[in-house]
Amino acid sequence: MPIWIARDYPRCTGCRKCEIVCSLKHEGRIWPEASRIRIFMYTPGLEVPHLCTQCMDYPCVSVCPFQALSVDESTGAVLVDRDKCTGCGKCIEACPGAVPFIHPRDGYVVICDLCGGDPECVKVCQEVGYNALVLAKLDKPRPDFDVLKKGYARKPIDVAKDLSILIYGEEVI
Amino acid sequence: MIYGYNGRVLEVDLSRGSVKEEKLDESIARMYIGGRGLATKILWDRLGRRWDSIDPLGEENLLLFLAGPLTGYYPGARICVSGKSPQSNGIIGSTVSSEFPVELRCAGYDGIIVSGKAENPVYISIFDDDVEIRNASHIWGKKGRETLASLLKEWVDRYGWKPGRGLLKEPGVLYIGPAGEKMVRTASVMSKWTHAAGYGGYGAVMGSKNLKAIVVKGTNPLPEAKDMVETEKLIREIWRLHLGFNNMRFRGTAAGFLSVAAATSSEPVRNWQEEWHDRIETSTAYYEARLWVKRFWGDFGCAITCLKIACIKSGRFKGYITDNPDYEMQAYLGANLGIFDPESVVYICALADELGLCGIQTGNVLGFAAELYQRGILDENDIGFPLRWGDVEAFAKLMHMIAYREGIGDILAEGTYRAARIISARKGVDVLKYAVQVKGVAVGAHGVRSGLDYTMETAYACSTQGGDHTSVANIPLRSGRVDLRESGALFADSAVLCAFNSFSVEGDIVFRLLNSVTGFGITMDDWYNVYVPRMLSIQRVLLLIGGPDAYWKAVEDDDNPPRFYDPLPSGFKAGAVVDREKFEKLRREYFESLGWDKRGIPREDTLVKLGLSDVADELKRRNLLR
Numbered sequence: 001m002p003i004w005i006a007r008d009y010p011r012c013t014g015c016r017k018c019e020i021v022c023s024l025k026h027e028g029r030i031w032p033e034a035s036r037i038r039i040f041m042y043t044p045g046l047e048v049p050h051l052c053t054q055c056m057d058y059p060c061v062s063v064c065p066f067q068a069l070s071v072d073e074s075t076g077a078v079l080v081d082r083d084k085c086t087g088c089g090k091c092i093e094a095c096p097g098a099v100p101f102i103h104p105r106d107g108y109v110v111i112c113d114l115c116g117g118d119p120e121c122v123k124v125c126q127e128v129g130y131n132a133l134v135l136a137k138l139d140k141p142r143p144d145f146d147v148l149k150k151g152y153a154r155k156p157i158d159v160a161k162d163l164s165i166l167i168y169g170e171e172v173i
Numbered sequence: 174m175i176y177g178y179n180g181r182v183l184e185v186d187l188s189r190g191s192v193k194e195e196k197l198d199e200s201i202a203r204m205y206i207g208g209r210g211l212a213t214k215i216l217w218d219r220l221g222r223r224w225d226s227i228d229p230l231g232e233e234n235l236l237l238f239l240a241g242p243l244t245g246y247y248p249g250a251r252i253c254v255s256g257k258s259p260q261s262n263g264i265i266g267s268t269v270s271s272e273f274p275v276e277l278r279c280a281g282y283d284g285i286i287v288s289g290k291a292e293n294p295v296y297i298s299i300f301d302d303d304v305e306i307r308n309a310s311h312i313w314g315k316k317g318r319e320t321l322a323s324l325l326k327e328w329v330d331r332y333g334w335k336p337g338r339g340l341l342k343e344p345g346v347l348y349i350g351p352a353g354e355k356m357v358r359t360a361s362v363m364s365k366w367t368h369a370a371g372y373g374g375y376g377a378v379m380g381s382k383n384l385k386a387i388v389v390k391g392t393n394p395l396p397e398a399k400d401m402v403e404t405e406k407l408i409r410e411i412w413r414l415h416l417g418f419n420n421m422r423f424r425g426t427a428a429g430f431l432s433v434a435a436a437t438s439s440e441p442v443r444n445w446q447e448e449w450h451d452r453i454e455t456s457t458a459y460y461e462a463r464l465w466v467k468r469f470w471g472d473f474g475c476a477i478t479c480l481k482i483a484c485i486k487s488g489r490f491k492g493y494i495t496d497n498p499d500y501e502m503q504a505y506l507g508a509n510l511g512i513f514d515p516e517s518v519v520y521i522c523a524l525a526d527e528l529g530l531c532g533i534q535t536g537n538v539l540g541f542a543a544e545l546y547q548r549g550i551l552d553e554n555d556i557g558f559p560l561r562w563g564d565v566e567a568f569a570k571l572m573h574m575i576a577y578r579e580g581i582g583d584i585l586a587e588g589t590y591r592a593a594r595i596i597s598a599r600k601g602v603d604v605l606k607y608a609v610q611v612k613g614v615a616v617g618a619h620g621v622r623s624g625l626d627y628t629m630e631t632a633y634a635c636s637t638q639g640g641d642h643t644s645v646a647n648i649p650l651r652s653g654r655v656d657l658r659e660s661g662a663l664f665a666d667s668a669v670l671c672a673f674n675s676f677s678v679e680g681d682i683v684f685r686l687l688n689s690v691t692g693f694g695i696t697m698d699d700w701y702n703v704y705v706p707r708m709l710s711i712q713r714v715l716l717l718i719g720g721p722d723a724y725w726k727a728v729e730d731d732d733n734p735p736r737f738y739d740p741l742p743s744g745f746k747a748g749a750v751v752d753r754e755k756f757e758k759l760r761r762e763y764f765e766s767l768g769w770d771k772r773g774i775p776r777e778d779t780l781v782k783l784g785l786s787d788v789a790d791e792l793k794r795r796n797l798l799r
Contacts, residue, residue, distance in 0.1 A: 013478045015471040016272070017248075017412070023394070024405055030245060031394035032275065032473075038342055041272075042325060044365040045467055045482050045494070050340075089337030101339025104392035128416065128476050130469060156340070167466045168494065169486045173322070 002076035002138045003114060004054050005122055007152055009163050012132040014039060014047035018121035025120050026113075033104050036112040037121045037133075040156035043173045048159045049132060051121075052078060052099050052112040053152040056143055060091035060100060060111070069111070076141070077114035085109055097153035175199045176399035177242035177691040178207075183282045183304060185297055187382050188232065188289030192304045197283055203693055204784070207241030207283060208253035209266025210667035210704070213711040215286065216264055220257065221791060225720030229259035229374075230356050230381040232290040238277075238347070238387065239284035241669035242691045245275045245395045246404060247683070248411055248474040249671030252277070252347070258373040259358045260534070260588055260613040262723045263716030265373035265638045266666040270472040271364035273345030274669065279391025291383040294354075296324070299389040300332065300344075309385040316527045317350045317363055324348070324388055332390070341390070348386035349376045350529020352576040356380045358588040359534035359575070363526070367480075367496040368472075371531030372614065372641045374588070399692035407686045408474075411678055415476035418677040422469070425479040426673075429500030430455040434508065438746040439620035439628070441509040443547075443562055444540035445609045445736050448620045449744025452513045459515045460497065470496065477674055483519045490516055493523035498532075501642070504618035505536025510543060511562030524569055528576040533642075535575060537615030538589045539568055542581070544607050550600055556581050589615050590723070606735040610640055612716065612725050617642020622737055623746040627657065630756040634733045635763050635773070637712035643672065648763050651701045653680045660705045667708070706767045707783040710775040714788055717774070717797065727772040731760060 016032065016039050023031035032038065037051040054076045061069040061078060068084035069091060071077070085108040092100045092109070100109045112119075125133040138145065157173075164171045174180060175197070182195045205211045215237060220227050227233050236256045244250050252274035258265040277285070280301050287297075291306070294313040298305045312320050328344050335341070345364075352360035353376030360376030361369035370376075379385075398404045420428060431452070434440035438449040461468075464483040471478035480496045495502070498518060506525060507518040525532045545551040546560040553559055557580055560567050574582025585592050593608040609616055611633040619626045619642050621633070628645050635646035636659060644662035655661040655675035665672035668687060675683055684697055695704070719725055733751055740750040761771055768779030774797055780789040 010467070011469075013467075013469040013471045013475075015469075015475050015478055016473050017476065020408070020474060024401075027394065028401060029394035029397070032272075032279065033342065033392040034394065038340075040340075040342055042329065042343055043322070044367070045470065087337075089339070092337065092339045098334070098340050101341075102337070124412075128412065130478075167482075168484050170492075172318075172494075 001074070002141055003117060004076065004136050004149055005051065005119060006134045006136045007049050008132050008134065009048060009159060010166055011130055012039065012047045012049055013130050014041060015130070017124045017128065018049065018133065021120040021124045025115060034110065036110060040160070042157060042160050043164065045167060046160040046163045046173070048156040048163065050097070050099060050156050053097070053149045054078065055096070055150050055153055056141065056146040059094040059096070063090050063094040065090060072113070075114045075117050078111045079113055080109055080111055082108045095153065096150065098155050099153065175202050175691070177396055178202055179278065179281050179283050179396045181282050183285045183299070185285060185287050185304070185306065186289045187287060187291040187295065187306065187384060190306055192306070195286070205708070206667040206704070208239045208268070208667040208669040209255060209663060210708045211239050211284070212237050212253065212255040212266060213264055213708050216255070216257065216715065217711050217788065221715065224257070224715055224718045227257055228721060229257045229262060230377060234378060234381070236287040236375065236378050236382060237284060239669070240274045240278055241667055243668035243670050243687060245278050245473065246398065246408065246690050247668065247670035247674065247686060248408065248415065248476055249674035250274045250473040251669050251671050253666050253669050254362050254370040254375045255373065256375060256378050258375070259377050260374045261639045261716060262613065262719040263637065264712050265614070265641065267362070267370040267373040267375055268666055268669065269362060269364050269368050269370035270671055271345055271368050272473050273347055273364055273389060275395070275473045276345035276389045276391045278395055279393050280389055281391065281393060285387065287382060287384060290381065294383050294385050296384065296386040296388060299387070301390070301392055312385055313354065314351060317348070317529055318366055318527060320348050320350070320386065321346055321366065324386055328388060341392070344388050344390035346386060346388050349379045350527060350576070352529045353377055353380040354385070355576065355578045355586065357530065357575060357578065357586040358591065359531050359538060359586070360529050361531040363529050366494065367526045369526070369531060371533055372638065372643070374534070376529055398690040400689045403689040404686065407682060407689060410682060411686070412476045414678050415674065418477055421477050421479045421673065424457045425481050425497045426500035427457045427460055427481065427497035427503065430503040430507065433500065433504065433619065433626070437625040438623040438741065438744045439626035440504050441540065441609070441618050441620065443511050444509060444544040444607065445620065446544065447743045448622060448741055449746065450508060454513055454515060455503070455507070464515060464519055475671065475674060479673055485516055485519055488516065490520040493520045495519055495523040495526055498522040501618050502532040505533050509536050509540040510568050512565050512568070517565040521565055521569055521572070524572060528572065530572065530576060533617060534588060534615045535572065537609060538575070538585045538592060539571060541589050541592070541608055542571065542585055545596065545604060550602055550604060551596070588613065609734045609736050611636070611734065612639035612730060613723055614639030614641060616640035616734065620737070621733065622741050622749045622751055624749065625746070629759060630733065630751050631759045631763050634731050634756070635760055637709055637716055646763055648759065648766055650705060650766055653697070654678070655680060655683050659709060660701060663705055663708055664700065703783060706779065707785065709767060710780060710783060710785060711788060713769070713773065713775060714792060718795065727774055731773055
């Protein structure tokens with residue numbers, strides 16, 4: 001069943017517990033710059049959770065010259081084959097939100113894998129009651145949802161600008 | 174390698190413009206942990222023998238930014254700023270939250286030691302191993318928000334996006350506002366917009382070194398923990414415990430504005446002339462409904478998020494933004510100045526942030542000036558305008574004058590204690606009795622007269638950090654929790670974590686985390702019997718050596734401000750006062766519990782037992798051990 005992570009940006013507190021649990025799960029360490037979800041804060045109070053939203057046309061997957069990226073059939077997540085990935089960065093350029101990035105130590109591209117269906121970031125955000133991240137489910141792939149999902153595939157700076165008006169009533173960036 | 178540490182400290186000499194790395198020895202890390210504890214060791218070793226001749230605002234002083242082994246691991250990361258304090262002339266460990274310490278640890282360092290003085294304004298830029306001292310003349314003179322925005326933009330334009338590599342998150346930044354640049358002794362080291370390391374006056378020390386900011390980015394993981402499985406388990410356990418700390422989560426410390434006055438009668442009102450009020454507009458309900466635009470706001474790993482963002486969207490103070498404001502700001506820039514209206518309080522707190530002033534120390538000196546005006550000791554000719562209780566515009570104007578050292582602001586910029594000495598000499602009247610401070614440090618907004626707050630009679634009088642309400646001299650030393658008494662504060666400031674995140678957690682869990690990260694095997698007994706006396710003894714000795722512009726006498730200066738011996742005039746605790754006999758008995762007990770003599774001077778056998786025979790030798794040389 002396809003899932004994805006919806007975001008309620010104004011609710012993000014900037015506590016970055018999502019970065020902690022994500023990097024613990026995927027790297028075995030606390031490692032903010034290797035976390036699949038990263039909180040960008042170009043302006044205090046305007047914290048933006050930034051992670052893959054699984055666009056249904058998957059521009060990153062189709063652009064990869066080495067077939068290193070594939071789609072997880074059960075969740076819809078983008079999976080990275082580390083042996084095939086050369087770190088060329090084509091997928092980063094193809095992503096409308098500049099979400100993928102090169103792993104700071106190992107050189108391959110890093111993309112959210114939805115933890116195989118039970119994302120740690122969502123669990124921790126829900127447990128503490130902030131609910132900035134919510135797990136959305138679809139009973140089957142729905143192309144008409146793509147517009148909605150792609151709304152999250154934006155650069156953090158653009159999200160922050162909108163957020164600024166919502167929170168502070170004016171652009172303070 | 175040392176588990177939980179990078180094992181490296183960065184040394185930046187601004188006089189020479191040079192940068193080098195120093196190794197952190199395992200034995201030192203084990204004995205002094207980090208943060209405030211490590212600061213006592215570094216400052217003792219490097220400056221201890223000529224401490225009295227070191228001008229805190231001179232080139233010789235050191236400015237330390239030290240993290241600890243739990244920074245980033247324990248929920249709620251902090252960095253400890255210290256050096257020789259221009260307020261107490263001893264050591265104060267002043268901590269501030271933000272992602273700065275995490276970035277620093279991920280860049281591969283446990284701390285930064287800044288020495289010397291740059292010829293022109295500079296800032297330090299750290300990007301993993303790449304460390305540079307950069308020109309800061311374009312941001313010198315700028316206020317907080319503009320400084321941060323300018324530094325972040327510069328960094329993001331340069332490193333934030335790399336074709337083929339993707340986006341990098343923004344760096345962590347510490348900076349000073351105009352007050353720090355002017356070496357105002359109540360200036361703080363700032364982070365984000367509203368986070369401040371206020372106690373100690375280290376903003377002025379940064380200014381004295383011509384250092385406007387430090388920008389740091391790290392792309393590595395936190396230093397490896399000894400037992401990561403156990404560490405993760407404990408972190409999650411602490412998060413769950415935080416959920417029970419509901420009042421702090423939902424109302425932050427802002428709830429104190431009303432409750433500390435109406436329920437515990439220990440809030441400064443009009444320069445501590447009263448400690449009680451029941452003004453309903455100070456209730457959080459008014460802030461929530463009118464001003465809070467973010468209900469939960471936190472820093473790295475924090476599950477309590479006691480910060481709330483307040484923003485004024487219309488009216489004469491439109492555009493001012495600050496946090497809650499938290500209790501200390503509300504008390505000192507609100508009630509202490511006779512200001513109770515929520516929007517006025519947010520405005521003046523936001524102004525303090527923008528100017529880079531510590532709200533506690535500055536609120537105290539503003540209240541002190543207003544009391545002198547009330548008593549006719551200072552008049553309109555001295556100040557330039559009437560300074561009446563509750564007049565927010567007048568206090569805002571005076572705050573500007575302090576930050577820029579204009580007119581009488583130049584005197585008040587010296588902090589309450591020094592300003593009182595200057596005004597006493599000029600006016601020929603003793604005004605020190607109106608100065609509510611201990612050893613140069615204005616006391617925090619938790620009075621001791623009512624006996625209902627967490628502060629005991631000895632809280633400020635005997636603290637090695639003077640009036641610091643986050644490190645109070647309460648006994649017994651052993652509380653079983655990392656709380657605000659000196660024995661707990663030392664842990665929070667040395668492992669470097671946010672003490673607000675440890676109130677609701679049994680000490681046992683905190684120590685298990687320390688040991689699972691470092692593998693040191695330190696027990697709570699070790700902590701109270703060895704670590705606390707060791708660190709406090711060094712702090713105490715350097716505080717008593719003091720100088721060159723202020724000296725403290727043992728016992729005589731280990732006392733409460735005179736005001737605390739006046740009975741409370743109002744409220745349900747009217748008449749309450751500090752009982753001198755009881756206080757003196759507690760003071761003796763406090764000194765004794767640390768192995769100090771009846772004057773509070775560490776005994777020779779105590780020092781030798783703690784591995785501090787060099788400190789004992791110095792005391793003998795200075796003829797202090799008698």
